[in-house]
Amino acid sequence: MKMKPFVRERNFLLLMTGVFINEIGSGLYLIAGMLLVLNLSGSVFFSGLAVFAITSAGAMSFLIAPLANYAKYKNSLVYSNLIKGLILLSIPLLHYTIGLNVWYVISLLFIVALFTQYTYPIESTVLPIIVGKDNIVEANSYLQTIREGFNIAFLAGAGIIVTFIGTIPAISIFAVCLLVVSLLYTFFNFPQPDISRENLKSVQSATIAYVSDLKGGFNYIKNSLVPKMIFSIVFINIAMVIMTTNLPAFALTKGNGTEAAYGFYLAAMSLGMLIGALVTPKLKHIDFGKLIIVTFFGTGLMWMGTATLPLIPSIMLYCAGAVSIGVLNILVFSSIQKQVETQFIGRVITLLTSAASIGMPVGALIGGFIGEAFAPHISVMICSISIILFSVYWLSSSVLRKLPSIEHVNLFSGSGA
Structure with a gap:
């Protein structure tokens, strides 16, 4: 099977590598996050609250997406992954110092999910810019193959890994993966579309522009x-x-x-x-x-x-x-x-x-x-x-x-x- 030319394109390789690294840690994170909430609370009820928090962030994503118009796509991807990584590193930091609170962990799960809702549509937006609209189906297939392939691997083994190393180290691994992805995305050089924006001089004008978007x-x-x-x-x-x-x-x-x-x-x-x-x-x-x-x-x-x-x-x-x-x-x-x-x-x-x-x-x-x-x-x-x-x-x-x-x-x- 002949490899498509876009697969060798610098920006697509960067995006694909970023997705690859992200998936390495995300399987561990999802299981470890739920187990950590359960361990801290001792209650399945709080695990349900954690799931509710994450899915609520997904339901709010249509409110978050217009915010992507107020920053360059590259900067959004770099800083969002950086912030998520730093937020998650606060979990092991607090665990090994003053201790963790279950409400704090649930709040972080919600915040991280919000940032994910912000970056996911940006990745979808930049893909046609990187590979061209004629290659969209094939490019999405490549990326989805990576995501689902690693889902299979980690769904089969993530529970065992988390049991072996513990929830805090597992979350730390995902945080480090996010920091690596943030660094990797600084090397993007795809053209930024010229999207006209209002000169946002006040909260009022920013709100008007946001509602308009x-x-x-x-x-x-x-x-x-x-x-x-x-x-x-x-x-x-x-x-x-x-x-x-x-x-x-x-x-x-x-x-x-x-x-x-x-x-x-x-x-x-x-x-x-x-x-x-x-x-x-x-x-x-x-x-x-x-x-x-x-x-x-x-x-x-x-x-x-x-x-x-x-x-x-x-x-x-x-x-x-x-x-x-x-x-x-x-x-x-x-x-x-x-x-x-x-x-x-x-x-x-x-x-x-x-x-x-x-x-x-x-x-x-x-x-x-x-x-x-x-x-x-x-x-x-x-x-x-x-x-x-x-x-x-x-x-x-x-x-x-x-x-x-x-x-x-x-x-x-x-x-x-």
Whole structure:
């Protein structure tokens, strides 16, 4: 397979290396952060608060994205990672001196998540600048492959590593990774787009400019296909969270009480999404509408098998069903990056991710109720049926059903955007 020229491009290599280093530590951080909260509080309730704090930051991301317009993209990436690294280093510093408080740790998890919501859309914005819009699908596939590949590795082993070295050293490793990424990004030399900004001389003028930018993101997409995509992603996310909320209990049931089964299901999801990221460049010439309808209908059927079959075939079908999620992620975000004006890419993608995050606590509440009232496999079956209904919704919509290949999809046809 011939390597694409953009893969050797300096700025793409820097971005890819940064993602690589970030993923090395993030698997440890996510597990260590939750375990640290649990260890400090001795209560699962506080672990729930930590998850709520992180997902709340995701739900607020549409409010954060316009702030990216007030700094150069390079500076934003450098200083955001630097600040996150320094914030997290305060955890081992306090631990080895005056001691840690659980509320302090939860607050830091929330703040770090807010900074992540700020930098993620910037990474999505600079990617078309670095690789060119014609290479977006392939570039996203490369980056997603790195992310999902390391998710698989660390979901399988991060718990063991954290148990061996402890939560504080694990968080310290991630903090150091962030500092290295910050240093690495100082070597970016991609062209900064000339985005006009008001001369912000006061808090009032800054607020007016911010609100204007926020409205601009909504106005930009209101007559496009993006709202339909947002609805689809929200629906999928609620269904997914209903299932994943009950996944630990479901895995224990399937594995006859073996806790390792939960890790196997998580790794299977990541593996499926990785396969989706890898095959997406080969599928980009297929009509987008038909591709989504067929793949998600198949996912619904496979996850019905996940709910009803024994452990090994259940995990295999769970993995296979996740392939469509990986494909959808790459194609949707790639289409936005190809067609949305540079200064709006971050805001549009953030609207999508914010909407998805808003659905997560709703799905968690529904999933918790279902888990209390029924057996764990019921939630997996509900998710499966919801995925099939999603496919049927696309089939019933002439606009979505007739969407051409991602190379020819016009998100803003007739919108005047």
